[in-house]
Amino acid sequence: MKALEWILNNWMLLIGITGLALPFFFWSHGLRKRNTKYCTHQVACCKVSNIDLYINKQQEKPEWYDVLQKEINRLQIGIVVFNPPDSMKLGVKERIEARISKDINADLVTSLKGRGLPQIEELKIYELMKVRLTGDDFEIDSLNEDEQIISASGFTEWSWDVIPLKSGKKTLHLHVTLRIRLPFGEEKKDSPVLDREITVQVNPTYSVKLFLMTYWTWLVTALILPLIGWLWKTYMG
Numbered sequence: 168m169k170a171l172e173w174i175l176n177n178w179m180l181l182i183g184i185t186g187l188a189l190p191f192f193f194w195s196h197g198l199r200k201r202n203t204k205y206c207t208h209q210v211a212c213c214k215v216s217n218i219d220l221y222i223n224k225q226q227e228k229p230e231w232y233d234v235l236q237k238e239i240n241r242l243q244i245g246i247v248v249f250n251p252p253d254s255m256k257l258g259v260k261e262r263i264e265a266r267i268s269k270d271i272n273a274d275l276v277t278s279l280k281g282r283g284l285p286q287i288e289e290l291k292i293y294e295l296m297k298v299r300l301t302g303d304d305f306e307i308d309s310l311n312e313d314e315q316i317i318s319a320s321g322f323t324e325w326s327w328d329v330i331p332l333k334s335g336k337k338t339l340h341l342h343v344t345l346r347i348r349l350p351f352g353e354e355k356k357d358s359p360v361l362d363r364e365i366t367v368q369v370n371p372t373y374s375v376k377l378f379l380m381t382y383w384t385w386l387v388t389a390l391i392l393p394l395i396g397w398l399w400k401t402y403m404g
Contacts, residue, residue, distance in 0.1 A: 245292035248275040251363040252283035257370035260330045268322040293345040298325045304333040331367040
């Protein structure tokens with residue numbers, strides 16, 4: 168009853184407050200709707216952009232693939248000559264060379280350095296190629312740049328000085344890599360590795376030399392100094 172009586176006594180005040188509150192309510196409601204619409208529009212734009220990017224990537228892939236395939240199809244057959252010896256002596260340096268030419272009839276053997284029997288193989292070649300010689304238990308010193316240009320005529324040469332460090336059956340590996348340059352970057356294509364087994368013979372002179380170089384401090388301490396001391400006592404005492 169008191170509440171009803173208060174409302175009846177203050178109805179003019181209530182109408183005034185309501186009149187002031189309603190415009191603010193409708194204004195804030197409209198603002199929320201506009202914000203919601205804007206955010207939805209932004210999400211839609213983001214989704215469309217992502218779809219466009221995906222479509223563009225899918226469209227670029229066939230073009231990228233076609234360019235690569237055209238370059239691979241352009242590869243021609245050439246020849247490589249490689250002359251590792253069948254046998255080597257432990258600790259003795261030998262020259263090994265490899266030559267590559269686009270001309271399959273080119274003479275790659277004349278003036279080839281090294282005593283190994285030249286072995287000729289066919290392979291696919293490109294304008295820029297990388298050649299490396301590797302092998303466990305060998306010291307290999309490259310005398311050229313690994314990457315070289317293959318000219319239209321003549322041949323390109325790689326040379327190595329090779330020293331076997333352990334005796335027994337060992338293997339040298341010739342790695343040939345094509346460096347294919349494309350508008351969007353570079354791709355590499357490895358040719359089959361050429362493996363050559365080499366028998367490394369024992370070398371007593373080298374073994375003694377290596378032992379002395381490795382253990383000379385021990386020899387001086389354990390043998391030579393005591394011997395000098397004994398001689399001093401014997402002849403000077």
